[in-house]
Amino acid sequence: MEIFYFSYQIEFEADVPEDIRVVVGIDFGTTYSSFAYAHVQTCEVITNDDWPGRKGPLKINTVLQYDENFNNVIAWGSQALVGEPQRRRKKTAANSSKPIELFKLHLGNIPEEQKVKLPPNCPAEKAITDYLREMEEVERRWPGIDFFNHVRFVVTVPAEFTESTKTIMRKCVYDAGLIKSLGTQNLKFTTEPEAAALYCIKSLKEQDLTTGATYLVVDCGGGTVDLTVRKLLDDNQIGETTERSGDFCGGTYVDKEFLKYLESKVGEYAMKMLRDKHYGQLHYMIHQFCERVKIPFTGESSDFKTYELDIEKNCPALKQYVSGQAREELSDEEEWIIELDFSTVKRFFDPVVERILRLIEAQLDKSRYCSVMFVVGGFSESKYLQKRIKQKFKSCRVVIPPHPMAAIVRGAVEYGLNADAIKTRVLKWTYGVQTYPKFQRGDPPSRKTSDGRIYKFHLMAKRGLEVEVNQKFSTTLYPVYPDQKSILFKFFYTTKFTASYCDEPEMSVLGEFEVDLPDTHLGLDRPVSLHLCFGAMEIIAVARNETNGKIYHTTFKLEF
Template sequence: MNDYRTVIGINLGTTHSSFAYSFMSPSNICIYKEWRDGIGYKFPTVLYYDDEYKNVTIGRNGHDRNPVELFKLLLGKMENEPPLQYGKAIIDYLHEFGKIVKRTIQHVDFDQALIVLTVPDNNTMLTRSFFTMREYAFKAGLLKDPLSQNFRLTTESKAIALYCMKYLREHNLSVGEKFIVVDCGDNTVYLSTMLLWNNEKLCLISERIEIDCGGDLADQEFLKFIERKIGSSRMNLISENKLQEIKNIFGSIKLSFTGIQSEFVTINFDSGFALRQLFYRNDNNNRWHFKLEFEDVKAIIDPIVERIVQLVDSQLRLCDNCFAISLVGDFGRSKYLQLRIEEKFSTRVLVSRPPDSCTAILRGAVLQGLNYANSDQAYIIKLEEENKKAQEFNNLLHEKYDGLQEKYDDLHEKYDGLQEKYDDLHEKYDDLQEKYDDLQEKYDNLQEIEIKYVNQIRINQQYKNDIILQDQSEKQTQNNYRLLYDDLQKNYDDLTKKYNEEINHWSK
């Protein structure tokens, strides 16, 4: 984890590249515009090598040698590792480009800078691209560590959508609402339908649509228009750099064109016009002139604008609950395109063109980097708080552990004493058990004797009972004899008395 101080967004474009930076402030994003041979904030994605491929320069810079360009297109087709020459081209370009970045913010320690690089949306191997591009950035000198955490990738559409969302949030875009991003670039127009989730998270809810009708198509049509006016032979005399200057001149024309005839001023390509000087090749007999009329410009631009309007209309029909259309990109600055979009869709949705929208990719990349950095910082703070709580809890556990250890030692000491007593008691128990076994044996013997004598006692008791019964019978008999004796005695006495009475009676 780093304590980030700067976020740098780099857009490695197909034809032009650019960069922006912020000192951790989303409201203060700086776009670099001091290119020596660039156009505004853009710098040509072009390399020039010497014959030994050792010394390298970037940008057009007036070279007439064959340039190395369009190497960025490989990033969208990374099923296999890039060939060496493409990897070398990317590394060399980033190395020279990085020198300009470092000179611009030279007071910044790059260990505290988070670099966010944009990649094409058709790159299906984003994770693999991350490791490849991080290696390239390291070899180019942008990173000090090949495993640096100071590097992020983001897709071009994600960066643009994030920037548009931030702007639309200021115009009451709510969670659950959708918006369509119309990115009108130099080569291609992209349409993305986004849904806003909680915590300002974005979700792509339909497949990104792509058509080849960007601003460069108008430039090519303008060159064809010139060729029709001056002829192929004269056209072939124009150098590559001069052709680029011609396209630059038409660039301002196509962007300022409104489609309203009263606002258009016919341009005369004749004496006194700077463009004419481009066509002279020391041939005094090579004289020509032509006019660029309203209908000429409209014929060049109108088919391109019409395709874009139709594409937006078809996408809008598929998108219910759409809050807004956001028009961005270099060709999105076309006043004619803006008027057509506004005229066609303003009654259905909010039509917005965020400020500085031609730099939406750069600004979105920086915003995404700020989100990464802030989430990292928040994560660090959270970790520190959790670590503090964990340390306090750990200290409390140590205190409790020490107390428990002391109690354990006391209990262990008591246990040893009880164990000793237990052993003594067990020994006594064994002695008592032995005595018990002896007593049990004696008891069993006594039981046998008791059983034997109890039976004898029972027999004797029965005999005694018989004797008692016999004695009782004899006593009863004796009583009967006594009663009989008593009766006989009484009878005798009665008879004796009667006899005496009779005697006495007769004696008288």
Template structure:
């Protein structure tokens, strides 16, 4: 979640629960390396010498709401973990889940209604509820049986960990902020074990049941309360805000159902409101079903809230919804072209200084170059507009750029993005630089031309550059981690 909604760079630091810092890329790389090596050990145990390491193509899944910098960060972490770049595909989690459920036989979907039964042109909303994020996209079934994105991915940090945060806040209300902080600092293993126990209970909490939630509390928590508050946990509970709805029996904490259900309120309310807003958009009015995937979708608090709120829509909740992304990622690795269209989240363009045109350029951007020619400084040369449908694997734009006297042997390109559909200058409010690249040119001299095709449809950027004089084609990766 640290990769979401913040300025990313290669030296980003992560803090652990106790405030110690380490390079984020190192943390991600070590996690990926562990999974990579574990797969290798298990596969060799089961089918020794049948698979070579260089034969494995890896698929790394990321939330659809992540930006290009976050995807690039994950790719570089995977490369640091020993995965070759050309043997790695980045997949968007809701798309992977959607592919899996499209391949799921009707009789195995766990529902009377399944994605496999949807006809061409049918529209459905994918709700990928994971631990950190909740990703929401709208898909349509194509004639070929593939999937195209109908509405750009959106969502927020309302996943299962938001419920965990509410539970931790509940512990603070029972005791004190200093107690929970000290418990976490001195007994991290016990703290993690407590969250694991809560994770099990979390899946059992049901809005239609009035049974109490009973959880055993680690001994270290009792000790911490005694040391910090100079009274036992039982007395602390009785004097807390929850004195009438929570009780302690031995090491068991008994929580009234209404209190347990309240842990889900912020997450469920935010998710439902966001889905309501999406379904009201003109382009989404044909949605006839909601596909719920991701581990948090298995929560009855979330799934039943959706059934009550959207009674006219068909609900699809596959068996083992938490594995839908994983299994779909395998399908995506074999058949990436089953996702045929995506929607651009932003308007993308390149900064340039064209000849000044008073009909389209603001006077404030006018300047005269060394040759005495009037030009427009920092013009936003659009390649793709926000909301535009992008065909996967096809160039969405084609522009010609030329070397300048100061860059005779290279063409330097700076890529900008904005949510606005009609930016004029790259300095307009909301515009930000998202990447840059330098294109080497054969020979020297100003005015040498290069044709630039930006291919946006894939999960990652591809820039194809053709030097017009020589016909030489090169693919350049945009660097989003500036």
């Protein structure tokens, strides 16, 4: 029996005949989220555009509003950003808290100062679970469908997410009530760039790409930018040719530059009070900036008209917190109007765009024969970003496919309908198991244990290796002592290409796997073969006692 291994002592279900009738793709984004679905019989992918209180957009805000104690959600999506939620109210306290947003960033490996501070009684895992639970109510729209047994969910994650992050996401999906057990195989994961690559397959023929051709997918979202180079294989399958990459430099970072500039005009205290006391007005001001400045910005001065930010009109609460010289200048000379001219707005974009260009350049350096670049994601609709990419990479055709904002969620559905479309992936980490051999000459004396041994990292699969889906990597290990009745295998992974010890920097615990070892009369001659299966978004492990042929499995505890 093969077992998936995750935290929370999950024992995964064995493969059983499936009766999947609907596939649902969920793009849980930093600033906006969406879902799409398809009936297996027709395979027609439909992107949801019907949200509580709002119809038309393909995505909805990744925002929650709780009651004052954060016990119950009283609004979500765009309605969490307006004054009085128009949706049905739950039985909650009369007062409500400030909306919670950008909580997905807490799962990423970014500096703490870049993460929005969350209330102590509302950690990121709770917010994610509650948001998915609200989204679930919209998804339950198929009469006659057993939600737990007939629906397969595919959730997208950024390329830079670790194994532990996917474990957190699985637990959140379960707690939200979308799946019946932690171990169900009706939940799959795929990376955002991989989903985008699947979506782009339909556009490959238009670009005259044939089998063997490579193409780059750049997914520019709100919080993250993810990149992957793919190769077109036979039968519309795709392989990954270079290691996925990504960074936190999506479209919301342009908004942050705008807020930094505003803070320089009104003062740090004024902006802090605006965030704390009048969040709705702050968001409205950001929305106006995006709609009137950020989205239409082309990078051409001739197309630009200076935008006058009227504080009294767009954010009247801000005035009361502005003091000192800033108040004198704004009230007397500027009449509470802040002008955003072309050069100022360009400065909001350029740090973010430059980071994206460097990411693209690094990927193309790894794959010099890439002739087509697909740019997708919400931020990909920026005309200025498109222009800079085309200027920088003139030798590569830059393609913006239809509905780029929905590329990831539609690709997730395609993956759920046909996971076999992914032929190969490139390992993003180096994986191995801890061993306990005898101390040898040349080993560091400080690492020698009292019984003359040393803990080491035994490599099983190396970062950067292209592997086929479900390809196995194996090793055989033996008990350390002749009378031991079990053996505990500890798995680790690292960003490095190789390692010697399990406590080195950048090393993370993957989990523990314990196997029984009867037949102590055989002493040390009791081999156990270990197998790690990569390529699938979730690692599969197996342990076989070669003495009696039994395959052992146990619960898996992933530390993070």
